Amino acid sequence: xxxxxxxxxxxxxxxxxxxxxxxxxxxxxxxxxxxxxxxxxxxxxxxxxxxxxxxxxxxxxxxxxxxxxxxxxxxxxxxxxxxxxxxxxxxxxxxxxxxxxxxxxxxxxxxxxxxxxxxxxxxxxxxxxxxxxxxxxxxxxxxxxxxxxxxxxxxxxxxxxxxxxxxxxxxxxxxxxxxxxxxxxxxxxxxxxxxxxxxxxxxxxxxxxxxxxxxxxxxxxxxxxxxxxxxxxxxxxxxxxxxxxxxxxxxxxxxxxxxxxxxxxxxxxxxxxxxxxxxxxxxxxxxxxxxxxxxxxxxxxxxxxxxxxxxxxxxxxxxxxxxxxxx
Amino acid sequence: xxxxxxxxxxxxxxxxxxxxxxxxxxxxxxxxxxxxxxxxxxxxxxxxxxxxxxxxxxxxxxxxxxxxxxxxxxxxxxxxxxxxxxxxxxxxxxxxxxxxxxxxxxxxxxxxxxxxxxxxxxxxxxxxxxxxxxxxxxxxxxxxxxxxxxxxxxxxxxxxx
Numbered sequence: 261x262x263x264x265x266x267x268x269x270x271x272x273x274x275x276x277x278x279x280x281x282x283x284x285x286x287x288x289x290x291x292x293x294x295x296x297x298x299x300x301x302x303x304x305x306x307x308x309x310x311x312x313x314x315x316x317x318x319x320x321x322x323x324x325x326x327x328x329x330x331x332x333x334x335x336x337x338x339x340x341x342x343x344x345x346x347x348x349x350x351x352x353x354x355x356x357x358x359x360x361x362x363x364x365x366x367x368x369x370x371x372x373x374x375x376x377x378x379x380x381x382x383x384x385x386x387x388x389x390x391x392x393x394x395x396x397x398x399x400x401x402x403x404x405x406x407x408x409x410x411x412x413x414x415x416x417x418x419x420x421x422x423x424x425x426x427x428x429x430x431x432x433x434x435x436x437x438x439x440x441x442x443x444x445x446x447x448x449x450x451x452x453x454x455x456x457x458x459x460x461x462x463x464x465x466x467x468x469x470x471x472x473x474x475x476x477x478x479x480x481x482x483x484x485x486x487x488x489x490x491x492x493x494x495x496x497x498x499x500x501x502x503x504x505x506x507x508x509x510x511x512x513x514x515x516x517x518x519x520x521x522x523x524x525x526x527x528x529x530x531x532x533x534x535x536x537x538x539x540x541x542x543x544x545x546x547x548x549x550x551x552x553x554x555x556x557x558x559x560x561x562x563x564x565x566x567x568x569x570x571x572x573x574x575x576x577x578x579x580x581x582x583x584x585x586x587x
Numbered sequence: 588x589x590x591x592x593x594x595x596x597x598x599x600x601x602x603x604x605x606x607x608x609x610x611x612x613x614x615x616x617x618x619x620x621x622x623x624x625x626x627x628x629x630x631x632x633x634x635x636x637x638x639x640x641x642x643x644x645x646x647x648x649x650x651x652x653x654x655x656x657x658x659x660x661x662x663x664x665x666x667x668x669x670x671x672x673x674x675x676x677x678x679x680x681x682x683x684x685x686x687x688x689x690x691x692x693x694x695x696x697x698x699x700x701x702x703x704x705x706x707x708x709x710x711x712x713x714x715x716x717x718x719x720x721x722x723x724x725x726x727x728x729x730x731x732x733x734x735x736x737x738x739x740x741x742x743x744x745x746x747x748x
Contacts, residue, residue: 268690270709274610278624282602282631286591289635 493541497551499568501538501579504546510573514538516552517571521564527557531571538570554585563587593634594641602631605648608710609655614680615705616659618694622666623680626658633658649720652710656702656721692743700735703728 493500499516508514516538518526527535538552554566563586570579593601609630613623633654641647680694693701702721706712714732718725 265688266690266693266705266709268688269611269615269693269705270690272607272610272614274606274627275624278610278627279602279606281628282606283599285628285632285635286598289632 493549493551496553496556497539497541498554498585499566499581499583500549500551501568501570501581502547502549503570503572503578505543505548506546507576507578508548508572509576512540513573514540514548514550514578515571515573516550517569518552518554518558519567519569521562521566523567526554526566531575532573554583560585560587591635591638593638594644594647596644596647598635601634601647601651605651608648609651611705611709612652612655613659615694615701616656616698617662618680620680622662626655626662629658629662630655649716652706653720660698689739689743692739695742696735696738700731700738703731704735704739707732 499518503514505512515531515536517531517536520526535557538550540548540550542549550570552568552570554560554568564584565582566585568581568583569577570581572578591598596604606627609627610623613626613630614620617623617626630651634651639650641650693704696704703717706717706720707714712720714725714728717723718728721728723731
């Protein structure tokens, strides 16, 4: 066998210049260390892009004009649809800004459908501040002099209270009231059943308004709230309605304009008077329920369908109700 | 400059001790002094920059060989499209024809045989160690070694090694 080797390859020696250069590597690498920033340039660029995209997304989200209505635990689809149908302006969420409320107030001049002139809001309504819900300010109790938001029957005028003792609300028979909404009508969630006046409301209005009308607001409101007297209006309040608290303005007053079967407005031409003032009876969640006694205010000369339209102090239409009243 | 230690050796000691091994790998693979110098320097740059931890000097030597082979492969791959060895004859390595020194024949083998034969005969590695350095199966190394010998014999026309 031939004896071979690879000495020529094994004994190759690196030139001295190569070794010197190799020994200088540490100094060269040390100088390049400050450039570590560029070593991770891709990572830094990726992170920067992510941050930029996030900032842009958040900015777009915040600047977008979306209003997400909050989830209302007391939300009732039926009531909401009714309110939307019965009011002229769409009801926004409770979290609408003051700006939006002011816009509503500015656009709240409602022209009646009858031949009467449009009545501008009074000073109270023009200077109405954004609605402050009682639920949001529980530490702001109302003084007795103020009209309570929620309370029992308060006579429109002490000297002329709405007397249920008078032949109150006409509860017509079935033959006489073909057009009156039935008890189960979902369109009138706050309308008391005409045939089932409960015991409690029938007694209170007969006595209290005549005796101590000024004391009622101080005590009764809390009781009414806690009792949740749904579908309980005193006898004699023949026209009722409901709306969201947020729709009330100013001093949270509700006015009712009644038109007779001939579509003529009844009562004073000025809407915002005590004569047209409806009574807010109670609150249920975000909704308030109010009623108005047509017979208590006007002489009914003809039988037919009377239309009650409720307005807030800004003249914004809140609710409309048609009832049949016999002569 | 902080002194770095590699298996108990400082960087300068590593360069002085193992430069011949790295040069042999680079020259055998590239057959060109200029190209071999680049890979030589890159190998030691990798050593210094990565600063791996070695259990012993054998580990350090195996790491240097592996890195040198990778550097050569990378260099060939990068310059394959632009350079021709025929154009650089001025810097090519010429191994003299010798009846006993088969270095000239070894460099003519295919790289896969050349690496195994070099590590086995020049660096005196065992088959298992070669398998570990080249990340091959030991049986694969045996096969490459056997076929490499046959090819080498056919090149130089001898009886065998």
